Amino acid sequence: MNYSLGEFEEIVLLTVGVLYNEAYGVAIKDEIESRLKRNVSVGALHSALRRMEKKGFLESRTGEPDKERGGKPKRFYTITAFGKEVLEANKDIRMELWNSIPEMALKKV
Amino acid sequence: MIRHLADRLFEWFCDPECYADISGDLEELYFRNKSDRPVFAQWRYFAQVLILMRPSIAKPLNLFTRVPMSMYRNYFKISGRNMMRHKVFSLINIMGLAIGLAAFILITAYVRFERSYDRISDQADSIFRISTVSSANGVENKDAMAYYPLKAELDNQIPEIQLSTITKYLENTIVKVGDDLYRERTMISGDANFLQLFPYKVIQGAAGQMLNSPNSIVLTDSKAKTYFGEDDPVGQVISLKGELEGEFTITGVIEDVPENTHYRFDMIVSDESIKGLHDYNSWNYNNYYLFVQLDPSADPKNVLSKLQPIMKKNNKRSALTLVPLTRLHLYSDYTFEPGVTGNPQVVGLMELISILIISIALVNYINLTTTRAMTRSREVGIRKVVGARKKELITQFMLEAFIVNSLALVVALILVEMLIPFYNQLVGYDVLISVFELNGIWLSLLVIFLTGSILSGVYPSLVLSGFEPVKVLKGKLTTSRTGIVTRKTLVVFQFVISLLIVGGALVIYEQIRFISSMDLGMDPNAVVTLTAPGIENEEEYNYLHSMKNEFLNGTSVEHVGFTSNSPGGLRSDINSTRAKVNVEGIIEDLDGISYIQFVDGGFFDVMRTRLLAGRNIDLTIASDSSALIMNRAYMNRLGVSSPERLIGKSISLWGQTWEIAGIVEDFNRTSVKSAVEPTLYIASYAPSQMVVRLNSADITAGLDYMEEVWKKFYPEHPFAYQFVDSRYEALYDEDRRFARVSIIFSGLTIFIAMLGLYGLISFMTTLRTREVGIRKVLGASLAGIYQLFAKEFVVIIIIAAVICSPLIYYLFNNWLSGYASHIAFPFWVIPVSFIALLGLSMLIISTQLMKVMSIDPADTLKYE
Numbered sequence: 001m002n003y004s005l006g007e008f009e010e011i012v013l014l015t016v017g018v019l020y021n022e023a024y025g026v027a028i029k030d031e032i033e034s035r036l037k038r039n040v041s042v043g044a045l046h047s048a049l050r051r052m053e054k055k056g057f058l059e060s061r062t063g064e065p066d067k068e069r070g071g072k073p074k075r076f077y078t079i080t081a082f083g084k085e086v087l088e089a090n091k092d093i094r095m096e097l098w099n100s101i102p103e104m105a106l107k108k109v
Numbered sequence: 110m111i112r113h114l115a116d117r118l119f120e121w122f123c124d125p126e127c128y129a130d131i132s133g134d135l136e137e138l139y140f141r142n143k144s145d146r147p148v149f150a151q152w153r154y155f156a157q158v159l160i161l162m163r164p165s166i167a168k169p170l171n172l173f174t175r176v177p178m179s180m181y182r183n184y185f186k187i188s189g190r191n192m193m194r195h196k197v198f199s200l201i202n203i204m205g206l207a208i209g210l211a212a213f214i215l216i217t218a219y220v221r222f223e224r225s226y227d228r229i230s231d232q233a234d235s236i237f238r239i240s241t242v243s244s245a246n247g248v249e250n251k252d253a254m255a256y257y258p259l260k261a262e263l264d265n266q267i268p269e270i271q272l273s274t275i276t277k278y279l280e281n282t283i284v285k286v287g288d289d290l291y292r293e294r295t296m297i298s299g300d301a302n303f304l305q306l307f308p309y310k311v312i313q314g315a316a317g318q319m320l321n322s323p324n325s326i327v328l329t330d331s332k333a334k335t336y337f338g339e340d341d342p343v344g345q346v347i348s349l350k351g352e353l354e355g356e357f358t359i360t361g362v363i364e365d366v367p368e369n370t371h372y373r374f375d376m377i378v379s380d381e382s383i384k385g386l387h388d389y390n391s392w393n394y395n396n397y398y399l400f401v402q403l404d405p406s407a408d409p410k411n412v413l414s415k416l417q418p419i420m421k422k423n424n425k426r427s428a429l430t431l432v433p434l435t436r437l438h439l440y441s442d443y444t445f446e447p448g449v450t451g452n453p454q455v456v457g458l459m460e461l462i463s464i465l466i467i468s469i470a471l472v473n474y475i476n477l478t479t480t481r482a483m484t485r486s487r488e489v490g491i492r493k494v495v496g497a498r499k500k501e502l503i504t505q506f507m508l509e510a511f512i513v514n515s516l517a518l519v520v521a522l523i524l525v526e527m528l529i530p531f532y533n534q535l536v537g538y539d540v541l542i543s544v545f546e547l548n549g550i551w552l553s554l555l556v557i558f559l560t561g562s563i564l565s566g567v568y569p570s571l572v573l574s575g576f577e578p579v580k581v582l583k584g585k586l587t588t589s590r591t592g593i594v595t596r597k598t599l600v601v602f603q604f605v606i607s608l609l610i611v612g613g614a615l616v617i618y619e620q621i622r623f624i625s626s627m628d629l630g631m632d633p634n635a636v637v638t639l640t641a642p643g644i645e646n647e648e649e650y651n652y653l654h655s656m657k658n659e660f661l662n663g664t665s666v667e668h669v670g671f672t673s674n675s676p677g678g679l680r681s682d683i684n685s686t687r688a689k690v691n692v693e694g695i696i697e698d699l700d701g702i703s704y705i706q707f708v709d710g711g712f713f714d715v716m717r718t719r720l721l722a723g724r725n726i727d728l729t730i731a732s733d734s735s736a737l738i739m740n741r742a743y744m745n746r747l748g749v750s751s752p753e754r755l756i757g758k759s760i761s762l763w764g765q766t767w768e769i770a771g772i773v774e775d776f777n778r779t780s781v782k783s784a785v786e787p788t789l790y791i792a793s794y795a796p797s798q799m800v801v802r803l804n805s806a807d808i809t810a811g812l813d814y815m816e817e818v819w820k821k822f823y824p825e826h827p828f829a830y831q832f833v834d835s836r837y838e839a840l841y842d843e844d845r846r847f848a849r850v851s852i853i854f855s856g857l858t859i860f861i862a863m864l865g866l867y868g869l870i871s872f873m874t875t876l877r878t879r880e881v882g883i884r885k886v887l888g889a890s891l892a893g894i895y896q897l898f899a900k901e902f903v904v905i906i907i908i909a910a911v912i913c914s915p916l917i918y919y920l921f922n923n924w925l926s927g928y929a930s931h932i933a934f935p936f937w938v939i940p941v942s943f944i945a946l947l948g949l950s951m952l953i954i955s956t957q958l959m960k961v962m963s964i965d966p967a968d969t970l971k972y973e
Contacts, residue, residue: 025134042138043160046131050165062130068140072133 003086005057011036012048013057013087016077024063024074025049049077057083111151112139115158123161124168131161180501181508187488188509195481201868202477203517205861206561209470210521212857213557215532215541216463217550219850222540223456226369226438230308232402235271236434237409239263239399239416240443243427243687243702250702253443253681255399255429257390262419263399269407274302276372277383277397278447281640281797282351283826286336290827292640295373296353299327300380304363306402307372313343314361323381325360332375333362351643353383368538371438372398372447392423398447400434409433427687445681449840454927455847458613461920462851465606466858467557472599473865474517475565478510480596480872482569486576493578502574503566510566514558535853537846568595597905600869604909604946605916607862611942612917614855616935620925621848623932625841630776630785631676631716635805636833637812638675639819642826644795656822657711657799663818665804665811670711671796676778677836683778683786686762692769693759696747703743703762704786706778707793713738713773715802722752723771726792736770736792743787744772760789767791780840784929800833859949866902867953874898874961882966891962899954906950910943 005013015031016023028049029040052058063074079087119135120128135157142150192199227233239259241252260275277298284291301321304311311319312330319327326347333342342359349357357378366373388394403412409431416429432441439451489502497505526544533539541547547554644650657669674682683704690699710726710733726736739755749755752772759766770792775785803811812830819828838845874881877898884894918934925931 025130026137029134029138041160042131042134042157043163043166046127046134046161047163047165050127066133066137068137069133070136072129072136074133075127075130 003089005086005090006048008044009048009052009057010087010090012045013052013079013083016058017079017087021076021078023077028077052083053077056080057086112154115151115155119158119161122168123166127166131166184505184508185512187505188512191485191509192513198477198481198868198872199513201864202474202513203520205477205864205868206470206474206514206517207520207524208857209467209473209861210518210554210557211524211528212854213463213467214521214525214544214547214550214554215528216459216466216850216854217553218532218541218547219536220456220460220463221549222369222538223439223451226371226451227434229367229370230306230402232405233435234433235403235405235407236306237401237403237431238434238437239401240430240432241395241425241427242430250687251430251443252395252427252685253432253441253445253447254395254397256392256395256423256425257388257397258392258423259419259429260399262423263401263416266419267412267415269404269412270401271404272302272306272402273400274300274306275380275397275399276300276303277386278374279352279378279383282349282353284336285348285350286345289336290825291336292827292829293375295375297372297374297377298380298383299377303377303380306400309366310364312362312364313341316361319361320377320379321381322360323379323384324355324357325379325382326357327361327363327377328359329365329375330362331365333359349378351640352386353378355382357382369438371441371450392425401431444685446679447681449679449843452843452847452927454924455843458924459847459850462610462613462854462858465610466854466861469603469606469858469865470861471557471561471564472603473861473868474513474561475568476596476599476603476865477868477872478513478565479568479572480869482506482573483876486573487582489573489576490578490582493576494582499574503570506570506573507562507566510562514562514565517561518554518558535846536850537842600866600905601909601912603862603865604906605913607859607946608909608913608939608942609917609920610855610858611945612913612938613921614852615938615942616917616921616925617848617851619935619938620928620932621841621844624781624844624928624930625838627777627781627930629781629837630774631718633676633716633833633837635803635808636676636715637801637803637815637830638677638833638836639799639801639828639830641671641797641799642823643797650794652822653795656818659818659822660801660815663811663814665807665814666801667804668711668714668802670713670715670800671709671793672712672798672800673705673707673793673796674778675798675800675831675833675836676716677833677840678779679840680779680783683788685786688763691761692747692755695749695755695758699747701746702787704788706788706790707796708738708790709792709794709796712790712800715800716776717802718776719774721772721774723756723769726770726790728792728794732768733770733792734794735765735767737767738771738773738790739769740773740785740788740790741775742785743789746787762789780837781930782840782928801830859946863949863953866950867957870898870902870954870957871960874957878961878964878969881961882964882969885962885966886970894962895955895958898958899951902950902954903947906943906947910939914939 011032012028015028015035019027019031025042025045029042029045032038032040032045049058049060053060057080058077059080060075060077063076065071065073116132116135119132123131135154138157139150139154142153227236230236238253239255241255243250243252255275257275260273263270264273279296279298280294282293282296284293299320301317303320304316304327314327319325326349328336328342336342336347337345342362345359346356347359349355360379366375383389388396403409413429413431416431420427420429432443437446437450439453439456441450492502492505522544525541529541529543533541641653642649644653660666660669673684683706685702685704687700687702690703691697692699708726709728713720713725721741723738726738727733737760739760741752744752744755747755755769755772758769760769761767767789773790777785778788801811801815815830816828819826881894917939918936922934925934
């Protein structure tokens, strides 16, 4: 099983989780921009979304055409079970790493 | 707009599966931004699209599954079948285009050659020749040559000059190699820098030092082969006689000087060896060519202004000019050029002809394919019914056009390869070695190829793909009005070009015939010229004259004369002076150029010139050693209208005085392209050239007799003569070649145009076979039907003639004015070319019509 998850991918995946049923392109972009204070290009976002869908972390459904979007539909993403597993595995690794840092190392800083 | 374009780009690029939602996102963001800054929002949109261009979003790249190979196979098959079914058509189509392309390649090769002169150095663009310009009495005199000491001054004072070399053309040298004698006219002098500025490849010898020491000489490869065959030339000693004398050691061999060089030579003697010449290192003579190579960053204008004070300092009134090396061949209008210069107008005209030929061939091709495409409407109908979309039809027709054009291109290249030797002979230079050396032409060929393919493919594909299948299949083919108008316009255009080229060729032919048969003011036929052995004392003079008298004893020798410059030489083959002239009682201190030729009285007898007044020089009269003869141009320069007024007057120049013995009618010493210079023919005992008039009935006997006598008197000098009339003809070589080339290419143009006309007419008549049948059944006369068909073309040719006449006049009158003496514009060429074209067209129409009219109407109509 492929658990590899890039930094940006992880953020996108988590944000999809945050937005729950309302996670489509612009909403994800806005959410990341407001929370992380960083600019996200449509290109980077969609290429991450498509990649993760291909890897099976995400699944998507198409919504109704929207007038505000030039008559085009939204694509809503949700996290799959596998996606959740990957996220958890990632979180565990980080926690494990956190816990392994000797106290001395952090004190010095 | 920008957003729309960006969206199109994105749609083309994006995987269709996710296009809708991503572009939805883009739209949403756009509408959000739009309210603040609309233009910015659009650019933002565009930037987002650019960032979106990444592989993960692109549509999958399936090169092979997306191309319907079987369809392409079908296109190939169909176009092959079509070509085979209409063999004559295909042949006309491909050959017409191929001939046009071949002509284009050949002419462009010539033009390229003419423009490729003097590029042996990588720095050719920063090499200039220093020449002098002076003006007197409002007449500007441009002289290609400069003063020897100028070089040293320039080297010292002008830091922008990186390299400079001074060189002199040494005509008439006798070279003795072992026991063999050669007369050489192509020797130059060169200093140590010469081979650095003009980096000819050194085959043998030490590159940097070959021209450093006195009495060294460098030969070109072919000259070395003539002299020594396969023996090693370096280190051999040859002896020179003439302007330069002595024993010379060969220090090196260089490659042959290429044909596209304005300063051509076969051998270089070192500058150190010419120190004995009277004009060496003297500010009194400008007899040297001075070339400088400037720092590439230097501004020639700056350098030019720095040059002038140097002349002033040395009491010279003339100004110096910098003439770019690469412009010398085509654009020089200087006198004393080392060779015949090219004619930029000729090159321009040739270029024009090449463009005209290729456009006529393209028009032909487009016309034929588009008209013929109509016959394929049924095929198109079926294709559409079966499901072909516009895009597929366009692909098909474009592909066909590409196939035919490629075939034509291949045929053209083969034609060119076969024609190269003949063509090189025709133009007189090796302008093209092989089709694989078309550098500089490939690009234009590619452009023509693409234009041809696209133009001939686009029109039929757009027209045909626009047909409504139902109508077409029902047999209702309505030819569009715009289509017919376009075709007729193209035919008019073709006739305009044909008329232009035919008329132009006639004008050129007439002009060349005119100048080569023009009255020179004397008779150059049956006259030979030789270089006389040099004379240094009275004894030698008497010896030479006893040979002259023995010549005259022969029955076939009529007159013998001496001159410093043989008639029929280059423009530079004359002496000139800027010294002030005084004529007793007429004019004092006349400024400007006087041209000088040294002659004896025999010269005028030999050349059969016409005396206007006075008498010939007679050197047997002692006082005539200070007599001279003046030509009419000189008399005009003095502002005298009656020649008698000048006879017996004394004229002084350089502090010497002569008596004017006679006035001679102007005669051309060189090509009639340049006007006759105001010339003084000064009596002299020892001019270097000899002219002999032979009995025209028996020239060979005269020559045999002369050779016999010559060998008896001067066994050490080669008996090498030239016919004066062929010397004149050589001056017109370039023009004559041009006339020949333009006539051949105009013939080709007409051929291509007529080929097209033939195709067009035969197509139209077959289309109207049934119409002719019905007309015949209804009782139309053959003449009536003929008139019906011919009328259309007569109208077209008349329109073409109306458009073309002012064009011919404008273009070729302009060309004619480039000659000092030229014919008045021959207006007859317009009706003549018109009638010729009309006749040819009518001939073609008749033969085609006859074919159709001879068919029994019953055969053509029985299916109705």
